[in-house]
Amino acid sequence: MTNRARIGIVGTGWRAEFYIRIAQALPDEFEIVGVVARRRENAEYMQKKWSISTFSMLSELITKTNPDYIVASVSWTSNPEVLEECVIKSIPVLSETPPAPDLDALRKLWSEIGSKQLVQVAEQYLYLPGHAARKTVIDRGDIGIPSSVHVSSTHGYHAMSIARGYLGFPMGKTEVHASMFTAPLVDPLSRTGWNEDLASKQARTTLATIDFGDGKSALYDFTDNQWHNQLRLRRILIRGSEGEIADDTIIRLRAPNAITKSAFNRYQLGHDLNLDGHDTEHISLDGEVVYMNPFVGCRFMDEEIAIASMMRGMSLWIAKEGPAPYSLAQAAQDLLISLAIDESLLTGTRVQTKLEAWSS
Numbered sequence: 001m002t003n004r005a006r007i008g009i010v011g012t013g014w015r016a017e018f019y020i021r022i023a024q025a026l027p028d029e030f031e032i033v034g035v036v037a038r039r040r041e042n043a044e045y046m047q048k049k050w051s052i053s054t055f056s057m058l059s060e061l062i063t064k065t066n067p068d069y070i071v072a073s074v075s076w077t078s079n080p081e082v083l084e085e086c087v088i089k090s091i092p093v094l095s096e097t098p099p100a101p102d103l104d105a106l107r108k109l110w111s112e113i114g115s116k117q118l119v120q121v122a123e124q125y126l127y128l129p130g131h132a133a134r135k136t137v138i139d140r141g142d143i144g145i146p147s148s149v150h151v152s153s154t155h156g157y158h159a160m161s162i163a164r165g166y167l168g169f170p171m172g173k174t175e176v177h178a179s180m181f182t183a184p185l186v187d188p189l190s191r192t193g194w195n196e197d198l199a200s201k202q203a204r205t206t207l208a209t210i211d212f213g214d215g216k217s218a219l220y221d222f223t224d225n226q227w228h229n230q231l232r233l234r235r236i237l238i239r240g241s242e243g244e245i246a247d248d249t250i251i252r253l254r255a256p257n258a259i260t261k262s263a264f265n266r267y268q269l270g271h272d273l274n275l276d277g278h279d280t281e282h283i284s285l286d287g288e289v290v291y292m293n294p295f296v297g298c299r300f301m302d303e304e305i306a307i308a309s310m311m312r313g314m315s316l317w318i319a320k321e322g323p324a325p326y327s328l329a330q331a332a333q334d335l336l337i338s339l340a341i342d343e344s345l346l347t348g349t350r351v352q353t354k355l356e357a358w359s360s
Helices: 014-025 040-050 056-064 079-088 102-117 129-139 154-168 304-316 330-346
Strands: 005-010 030-036 070-074 094-096 119-121 144-154 174-185 200-212 214-222 237-238 243-246 248-253 258-269 281-286 288-292 351-353
Touching: 005 014, 005 056, 014 030, 014 040, 030 040, 030 056, 040 304, 056 070, 056 079, 070 079, 070 304, 079 102, 079 119, 094 304, 102 119, 102 304, 102 330, 119 243, 119 304, 119 330, 129 154, 129 237, 129 243, 129 258, 129 281, 129 304, 144 154, 154 200, 154 214, 154 330, 174 330, 237 258, 237 304, 330 351
Parallel strands: 005 030, 005 070, 070 094, 094 119, 144 214
Antiparallel strands: 144 237, 174 200, 174 351, 200 214, 237 243, 243 248, 248 258, 258 281, 281 288
């Protein structure tokens, strides 16, 4: 894509600032043309910190700036309204997760705008370097046919995106069985930094099995604040017919009669006497590069690499130069299963999801 993407943002929260930071680091590729801020203090904050034009209404931003696409970064309950307004105005939109707050709202949203195919969802986890490298290896068949995934890192619909992505994005019926356990755990970190109180408290762990049918399954494993609590390691296990990947280790069947064990290796710039800046360059497996950071030089953390990849993917998709980065249908399926986990916890029963309108 030769022209830089003109992006409007609805919302002023901490997530919206990721997009602004990334756009300002890549000025030849992205331009933030304006932000919708309904509260005056938020508008003043955005103007002062980022020197960005603000608008009180989405319609005003669209009329005055003519964006290529909108990023919707608002509350769960407000999101469907923003998405519908963008679609009515024929403006592509990249929605933060989740696209709707509950199943009824999700079904309503799909019935009203799903067929327009103007909505993508910023479900970025599979664009994180580690996950992207593993998925490349799985998609080319290194562990045969993937059959099960154990995810212990992030919550709900994000975890479902990871599991479904490694399994080839199944969209059919599922059966979900969830349980919750509590145990003492110190919680040293939050989004804002270190906590002063380092006494252990009761933390909840949710375990859920998801049967996708056709021999595919997932184990969901999430502990309160596992995003930030570094006392809980992130774990990923993907099992296939000819081997498995556990975190950064892969074991495989190799012809003619050998089983081999290898490691994914991240090449990190800026260590020791490397003076090329602190950055991830690539991830390799057995000497072969299986992931290359598309933004070397920007010093992005993994989350920023993933979001920037979504933004670039959105630009290419709009220009008809690339595939959809993450469709509303896929995000709807992630949320459907996440809500089934919640229902199973609440009722203490197995929950079966059915085929939805977006399943095809």
